[in-house]
Amino acid sequence: MKFSGGVHPAYHKDTAGLQIEAMPLLHRYVVPIAQHLGAPGKVLVAKGDRVARWQPLSEPVGFVSVPVHAPTSGTVKQVAALPHPLGRPMLAVEIESDGEDRPWEGLAPPADWRRLEPAELRRAIQAAGVVGMGGATFPTHVKLSPPAEKKVDLLILNGAECEPYLTADHRVMLEQAAEVMEGLGLMMRVLGVTRACVGIESNKPDALEALRRACPADVAAEFTLLETKYPQGSEKHLIYALSGRRVPPGGLPMDVGCVVQNVGTAVACLEAVRDGLPMTERVATVTGAAINVPHNLRVRVGAPLLDVLAHCGGVTPDVGKVIFGGPMMGIGQFDMDVPLIKGTSGVLCLRDDEAVLFEGGPCIRCGACVDACPMGLVPSAMGLIAERFRFEELGDWHILDCIECGSCAYVCPSRRPLVQHFKRGKAEWRDILEERRAKTDRDAKRAETAATA
Amino acid sequence: MLVPTVVLSGIGLLAGLGLALAARAFAVETDPRQDRITEALPGANCGGCGFAGCGDFAGAVVRGDAKPDGCPVCDQETRRLVASIVGQTVQDRAPQVALILCQGGDDVAAKKYRYNGLASCASAALLGGGDKACSAGCLGLGDCQRVCAFGAVEMTPSGVARIIPARCTACGLCVAACPKDLIKLVPVEATIHVLCSNHDRGPAAKKACTVACLGCKKCEKSFTGDPRIRVADFLAYIDYEHAPDDPALAALCPTGSLVYRGDAAPAAERTT
Amino acid sequence: MELVLLVLSAILVNNFVLSRFLGICPFLGVSKKLSTALGMTAAVMFVMTLASTVCWLVFHGLLRPYGLEYLQTISFILIIAAMVQLVELALQKLSPGLYRSLGIYLPLITTNCAVLGCAVMNIMNESSLLVTAVFSLAAAMGFGLALVLFSGIREVLALADTPRSFRGTAIALVTAGTLSLSFMGFAGLVK
Numbered sequence: 001m002k003f004s005g006g007v008h009p010a011y012h013k014d015t016a017g018l019q020i021e022a023m024p025l026l027h028r029y030v031v032p033i034a035q036h037l038g039a040p041g042k043v044l045v046a047k048g049d050r051v052a053r054w055q056p057l058s059e060p061v062g063f064v065s066v067p068v069h070a071p072t073s074g075t076v077k078q079v080a081a082l083p084h085p086l087g088r089p090m091l092a093v094e095i096e097s098d099g100e101d102r103p104w105e106g107l108a109p110p111a112d113w114r115r116l117e118p119a120e121l122r123r124a125i126q127a128a129g130v131v132g133m134g135g136a137t138f139p140t141h142v143k144l145s146p147p148a149e150k151k152v153d154l155l156i157l158n159g160a161e162c163e164p165y166l167t168a169d170h171r172v173m174l175e176q177a178a179e180v181m182e183g184l185g186l187m188m189r190v191l192g193v194t195r196a197c198v199g200i201e202s203n204k205p206d207a208l209e210a211l212r213r214a215c216p217a218d219v220a221a222e223f224t225l226l227e228t229k230y231p232q233g234s235e236k237h238l239i240y241a242l243s244g245r246r247v248p249p250g251g252l253p254m255d256v257g258c259v260v261q262n263v264g265t266a267v268a269c270l271e272a273v274r275d276g277l278p279m280t281e282r283v284a285t286v287t288g289a290a291i292n293v294p295h296n297l298r299v300r301v302g303a304p305l306l307d308v309l310a311h312c313g314g315v316t317p318d319v320g321k322v323i324f325g326g327p328m329m330g331i332g333q334f335d336m337d338v339p340l341i342k343g344t345s346g347v348l349c350l351r352d353d354e355a356v357l358f359e360g361g362p363c364i365r366c367g368a369c370v371d372a373c374p375m376g377l378v379p380s381a382m383g384l385i386a387e388r389f390r391f392e393e394l395g396d397w398h399i400l401d402c403i404e405c406g407s408c409a410y411v412c413p414s415r416r417p418l419v420q421h422f423k424r425g426k427a428e429w430r431d432i433l434e435e436r437r438a439k440t441d442r443d444a445k446r447a448e449t450a451a452t453a
Numbered sequence: 454m455l456v457p458t459v460v461l462s463g464i465g466l467l468a469g470l471g472l473a474l475a476a477r478a479f480a481v482e483t484d485p486r487q488d489r490i491t492e493a494l495p496g497a498n499c500g501g502c503g504f505a506g507c508g509d510f511a512g513a514v515v516r517g518d519a520k521p522d523g524c525p526v527c528d529q530e531t532r533r534l535v536a537s538i539v540g541q542t543v544q545d546r547a548p549q550v551a552l553i554l555c556q557g558g559d560d561v562a563a564k565k566y567r568y569n570g571l572a573s574c575a576s577a578a579l580l581g582g583g584d585k586a587c588s589a590g591c592l593g594l595g596d597c598q599r600v601c602a603f604g605a606v607e608m609t610p611s612g613v614a615r616i617i618p619a620r621c622t623a624c625g626l627c628v629a630a631c632p633k634d635l636i637k638l639v640p641v642e643a644t645i646h647v648l649c650s651n652h653d654r655g656p657a658a659k660k661a662c663t664v665a666c667l668g669c670k671k672c673e674k675s676f677t678g679d680p681r682i683r684v685a686d687f688l689a690y691i692d693y694e695h696a697p698d699d700p701a702l703a704a705l706c707p708t709g710s711l712v713y714r715g716d717a718a719p720a721a722e723r724t725t
Numbered sequence: 726m727e728l729v730l731l732v733l734s735a736i737l738v739n740n741f742v743l744s745r746f747l748g749i750c751p752f753l754g755v756s757k758k759l760s761t762a763l764g765m766t767a768a769v770m771f772v773m774t775l776a777s778t779v780c781w782l783v784f785h786g787l788l789r790p791y792g793l794e795y796l797q798t799i800s801f802i803l804i805i806a807a808m809v810q811l812v813e814l815a816l817q818k819l820s821p822g823l824y825r826s827l828g829i830y831l832p833l834i835t836t837n838c839a840v841l842g843c844a845v846m847n848i849m850n851e852s853s854l855l856v857t858a859v860f861s862l863a864a865a866m867g868f869g870l871a872l873v874l875f876s877g878i879r880e881v882l883a884l885a886d887t888p889r890s891f892r893g894t895a896i897a898l899v900t901a902g903t904l905s906l907s908f909m910g911f912a913g914l915v916k
Binding site for chain 2: 086087088089332334335359360386387389417420421423424427428442446
Binding site for chain 3: 362381384385388
């Protein structure tokens with residue numbers, strides 16, 4: 001099934017043919033404690049401590065929280081607020097490598113996932129710090145723990161990789177097909193579902209073929225080649241494309257019986273259980289016109305951006321913008337001291353003339369954004385309202401259903417910064433809702449006291 | 454002459470009678486105190502109290518949802534009057550004025566990226582805290598100016614907000630609007646201020662802005678044993694309860710973040 | 726048939742606001758939001774129909790028999806004022822939100838020339854009671870149509886980049902003029 005809206009940006013998947021290359025060990029890693037959505041963990045190490053590879057640096061605080069682990073052995077140089085890809089300094093552990101890459105003794109023993117109970121698998125996945133590797137970094141064990149009243153019957157493996165430039169998932173599917181499919185089987189066991197769908201965009205038929213061939217006999221998976229259209233990889237659109245189910249506004253995939261997992265996450269889950277190894281590395285695409293030697297890199301989490309760029313031959317002098325993630329939803333970086341983290345699916349280096357700053361013009365009401373919006377919203381009106389600070393009207397336009405995919409801004413002939421308006425608008429509208437709720441509570445309480453008095 | 458008089462007064466009488474009946478049918482109970490409070494309030498409907506205008510605030514006071522001295526704008530006398538209407542008393546408060554704790558304009562403060570989004574500080578702050586290299590600096594896009602109902606905020610040519618003390622009513626709206634928490638209400642009489650909010654270490658702060666407080670403690674040391682200026686976390690603080698009044702103090706500051714403002718508007722000149 | 730023509734004519738061809746330019750005050754005053762415009766329309770419909778009918782009764786039952794036609798204006802105003810007070814009392818009780826948003830414009834219906842004009846027009850045309858009632862209702866509906874159209878335009882206009890010197894009332898007046906022009910197109914509808 002095809003969703004309405006969406007755009008066809010220039011895909012630039014030039015790195016699709018490059019094998020994943022392991023990044024050599026670096027002298028220094030900066031591991032932020034908060035690399036997932038949810039409560040940051042509690043730091044377990046202090047300055048001067050010796051740590052081993054895969055040793056936990058933090059422990060989870062509550063259910064929606066995962067630990068982070070040391071990417072290599074060495075000494076903790078500092079635990080402080082350091083630059084973070086999300087834009088403001090956050091608590092991080094800086095490790096000076098000792099070059100030995102000595103593994104931690106406390107690792108969980110390898111286990112066969114087919115023999116373990118779902119609860120044990122979930123525990124192992126949380127302890128390994130696995131988060132969604134598509135970029136949203138939601139803790140995977142939480143997604144794999146649907147509440148009892150939500151009946152999940154379908155696991156969807158997301159290999160769409162609809163963002164331009166990125167080819168990390170593509171390479172993982174080609175080179176680690178067996179592990180991806182086994183990881184899928186593992187997650188199906190955790191969820192207790194018998195049906196799984198694998199969705200891959202039509203520009204990667206080789207990946208689909210590789211997965212199909214690698215699929216073990218006991219993993220019941222259906223394979224679908226999807227239309228190549230951005231944002232095909234968005235959870236809601238992938239679910240619709242594969243199952244025809246529509247996630248209700250404000251709802252989660254599990255409301256329609258689905259769970260969506262990225263291919264990289266499947267591998268991480270498998271490694272966490274099969275090898276007992278925590279998530280300390282990921283595959284990231286380093287590409288763009290302003291990087292000298294584009295790569296698909298297996299990079300340890302916490303590797304400083306500058307070292308990664310240097311490994312790829314450095315950036316050209318006309319570099320204008322460095323983005324973590326893809327060009328549509330990625331986050332522009334202004335500090336080159338940031339590390340790569342679990343959610344960094346790519347590092348995109350654009351030339352100055354590609355990253356040209358457009359002066360946003362007035363809305364000409366052409367409606368191109370309305371056609372492009374995959375959620376069926378009216379970005380033009382929402383943008384105009386947000387621009388005039390009339391945030392209390394945004395609820396009427398269902399601002400919270402915006403997935404910030406950037407299709408509207410991509411097609412806008414006036415180059416309006418629509419997504420920025422919506423990010424602000426969503427925050428403001430949530431505040432307004434919060435205030436209203438507080439007021440209703442106050443009124444209810446007053447009515448109660450008045451009734452008793 | 455008699456007929457027209459009778460006819461007209463007859464119509465009037467009938468209409469009056471009808472209205473009297475209607476008034477009984479549609480009677481709405483309103484607390485007369487609410488109207489009296491509304492009348493006493495400034496009526497600017499600025500929203501500084503957190504309610505939707507003066508009428509709403511008056512209703513909240515009558516219901517007990519708001520303190521009678523909750524109007525930050527009105528003068529002491531009005532506060533006392535409002536309190537007396539609901540049978541309460543209020544504490545006297547020293548008159549205050551808003552102050553922007555940053556003077557890092559484009560001429561002195563560095564930028565870390567080029568921003569071309571919506572001209573609003575809160576939007577810019579979403580992008581890594583804004584384009585100023587200083588983690589605390591004023592973004593200069595005027596969110597405080599926009600919310601001020603009294604026109605008491607101006608933007609300097611170099612792109613920093615500045616309060617016009619004579620117009621400021623200390624309603625606190627700008628304090629809430631600033632995404633960088635740069636605005637503070639300080640006593641009107643205070644003459645010496647630390648116009649910086651940067652907590653970074655000296656070298657980092659200096660790199661970001663030439664008028665940043667470096668946390669060098671020169672000001673603190675000049676007052677040994679006196680807690681009127683303290684440096685904590687690489688930033689100097691004024692203790693406004695015992696604010697010093699000494700122009701020489703500002704001269705000690707190597708960056709000019711400690712400022713003497715002898716010309717601060719006296720309370721009497723403030724418009725309320 | 727005659728009544729249908731009368732209604733059409735009052736709503737479209739001889740629209741009170743856009744063709745006769747009566748009742749401009751609330752037209753500009755409460756047209757910022759569609760919801761308030763609808764409330765105002767309802768209030769005006771009530772007042773106009775009732776006031777015109779009562780005025781007709783008073784004129785033909787009281788003033789004319791006694792030869793007091795010269796008291797027409799003052800007595801009509803008296804009646805309209807009473808009606809408006811009635812609406813105000815009712816609204817305050819039944820819909821406090823609307824009461825607040827209409828604000829000063831609610832009592833100002835009293836001096837709304839459309840209401841008085843409607844009453845006077847009925848007398849001048851020597852209309853029957855039925856025609857008076859229907860015509861007043863239709864006129865009020867015409868007023869409502871203009872108000873709702875205008876407020877809809879203004880709601881969208883508020884999102885437009887208006888040149889600084891045109892902002893606020895200026896652009897509202899330009900819009901009203903354009904709307905009025907377009908209503909003149911209906912002039913050929915009824916021959």
